[in-house]
Amino acid sequence: MEHKELREKLLYTPKNGYDRISEEERRNVFKAAEGYKTFLSRAKTERDAVMTAVELAEAEGFVPYSRGMKLTPGDRVYTVNHGKSVILAVIGRDNLQEGAHILAAHIDSPRLDLKPMPMYEDRKELVYLKTHYYGGIKKYQWAAIPLELRGVVALTDGGVVNVEIGAKPGDPVFTITDLLPHLGKDQSAKTLAEGISGEALNVLIGSIPMADDEGADRAKLAILSYLYEQYGIREEDFLSAELSIIPNFPVSDVGLDRSLIGGYGHDDRCCAYSAIRALFDIGGVPAKTAVCVLADKEEIGSVGVTGMQSQFFDTFMSNLCGGDCFMRECYANSTCLSADVCNAFDPIYAEVSDPRNSAYANYGVGLMKYTGARGKSGSNDANAELIGALRAALDSKNVVWQMGELGKVDQGGGGTVACYMGNRNISTIDIGIPVLSMHAPYEVIAKLDLYMAIRAMSAFCAMEE
Numbered sequence: 024m025e026h027k028e029l030r031e032k033l034l035y036t037p038k039n040g041y042d043r044i045s046e047e048e049r050r051n052v053f054k055a056a057e058g059y060k061t062f063l064s065r066a067k068t069e070r071d072a073v074m075t076a077v078e079l080a081e082a083e084g085f086v087p088y089s090r091g092m093k094l095t096p097g098d099r100v101y102t103v104n105h106g107k108s109v110i111l112a113v114i115g116r117d118n119l120q121e122g123a124h125i126l127a128a129h130i131d132s133p134r135l136d137l138k139p140m141p142m143y144e145d146r147k148e149l150v151y152l153k154t155h156y157y158g159g160i161k162k163y164q165w166a167a168i169p170l171e172l173r174g175v176v177a178l179t180d181g182g183v184v185n186v187e188i189g190a191k192p193g194d195p196v197f198t199i200t201d202l203l204p205h206l207g208k209d210q211s212a213k214t215l216a217e218g219i220s221g222e223a224l225n226v227l228i229g230s231i232p233m234a235d236d237e238g239a240d241r242a243k244l245a246i247l248s249y250l251y252e253q254y255g256i257r258e259e260d261f262l263s264a265e266l267s268i269i270p271n272f273p274v275s276d277v278g279l280d281r282s283l284i285g286g287y288g289h290d291d292r293c294c295a296y297s298a299i300r301a302l303f304d305i306g307g308v309p310a311k312t313a314v315c316v317l318a319d320k321e322e323i324g325s326v327g328v329t330g331m332q333s334q335f336f337d338t339f340m341s342n343l344c345g346g347d348c349f350m351r352e353c354y355a356n357s358t359c360l361s362a363d364v365c366n367a368f369d370p371i372y373a374e375v376s377d378p379r380n381s382a383y384a385n386y387g388v389g390l391m392k393y394t395g396a397r398g399k400s401g402s403n404d405a406n407a408e409l410i411g412a413l414r415a416a417l418d419s420k421n422v423v424w425q426m427g428e429l430g431k432v433d434q435g436g437g438g439t440v441a442c443y444m445g446n447r448n449i450s451t452i453d454i455g456i457p458v459l460s461m462h463a464p465y466e467v468i469a470k471l472d473l474y475m476a477i478r479a480m481s482a483f484c485a486m487e488e
């Protein structure tokens with residue numbers, strides 16, 4: 024064999040996706056991005072993401088599931104859990120005990136939650152909201168940027184008030200102030216982690232004192248009276264609220280070639296969107312039932328009633344299978360793509376990654392055999408056989424994909440919902456879109472990788488093993 028032939032046959036050299044796709048496919052890459060940008064603009068919290076996903080699903084023929092309802096192949100159903108997680112399914116031709124194709128993504132993102140008693144007035148009539156951060160954030164990134172307030176307040180009469188301030192044109196926004204560099208000598212000498220502390224993440228929300236009032240906290244009283252007029256909420260009602268402070272940035276194209284998308288919450292709403300899109304795109308009746316779960320609480324350990332460790336998923340699957348023992352058999356024969364973002368190699372911070380084992384922006388959807396930290400601890404570590412079958416499925420559909428790893432050995436680490444699906448005896452592998460500036464208020468992904476994530480999940484749903 025000529026050396027050139029040998030090289031082509033034996034060496035594996037991943038290529039930039041744009042060197043591998045046709046003109047027509049390039050147009051599809053840019054088209055797919057528009058649908059996602061609309062989704063991300065609306066899905067700013069897990070509750071918003073569930074509502075948006077359900078709205079899209081209903082337009083695609085999905086109906087609410089109830090236990091015992093008669094299902095026939097091709098039927099499309101969904102069920103919502105406490106407004107913060109959702110499962111969708113397309114019923115397949117095969118018996119469920121032969122296994123399902125499961126897509127699992129999460130719809131919560133790092134943010135600042137309001138404390139139960141958030142509001143206070145500080146010196147000279149400045150009013151603030153105290154926060155407790157949610158998920159892994161670099162605290163300094165949250166100062167000196169525009170912020171919005173979103174969430175719900177549950178009242179004692181059973182009513183729930185929806186709060187959304189900052190997103191609509193003309194809305195006020197909020198901010199966390201930072202120190203001017205002129206007086207930043209002591210702050211600049213601290214580490215990045217200590218420069219702005221958790222207790223300093225206080226959001227400025229007002230400054231005009233109540234007129235004709237002699238008491239304390241006049242500016243706070245004025246803000247509370249505004250909230251009472253607009254929303255009917257009193258200070259005590261913050262005790263039963265889920266209000267979050269999130270970045271107030273529009274979802275935008277990044278770069279002169281518009282190849283990238285910037286926005287808040289790509290982790291993991293880009294994979295959540297890809298998963299529902301793949302489910303919607305199933306034409307007719309799939310061989311295996313396709314199930315998509317969009318879970319909450321991944322960023323804090325997949326715990327709680329709406330997290331991936333919750334029995335919510337098992338209850339739905341047990342009902343679908345007709346009992347727990349059938350569900351266990353179904354799990355044993357099922358495969359799951361844990362659809363969560365991976366880190367994109369960042370040349371500016373090249374030293375934290377192994378360049379031979381990194382995912383790159385524009386090199387396609389990333390597979391991760393394992394995640395974890397310190398010797399793969401906490402990782403799902405997918406079976407070689409599963410990866411082999413998936414490689415074949417992706418290659419047969421010309422999906423551009425790559426294998427990645429979360430940084431150099433012992434550089435850090437992280438996890439996904441994969442291990443909780445693995446614990447259920449479901450063969451699982453991590454797959455996701457590479458992200459630059461992951462967990463920052465403004466994250467960046469490549470449109471090509473988003474498109475390939477959708478195509479990969481579609482190819483997975485079409486597998487007939």
Ligand code: MN
Binds near residue numbers: 129290321
């Ligand atoms: Mn994630």
Ligand code: MN
Binds near residue numbers: 290322462
């Ligand atoms: Mn994350």
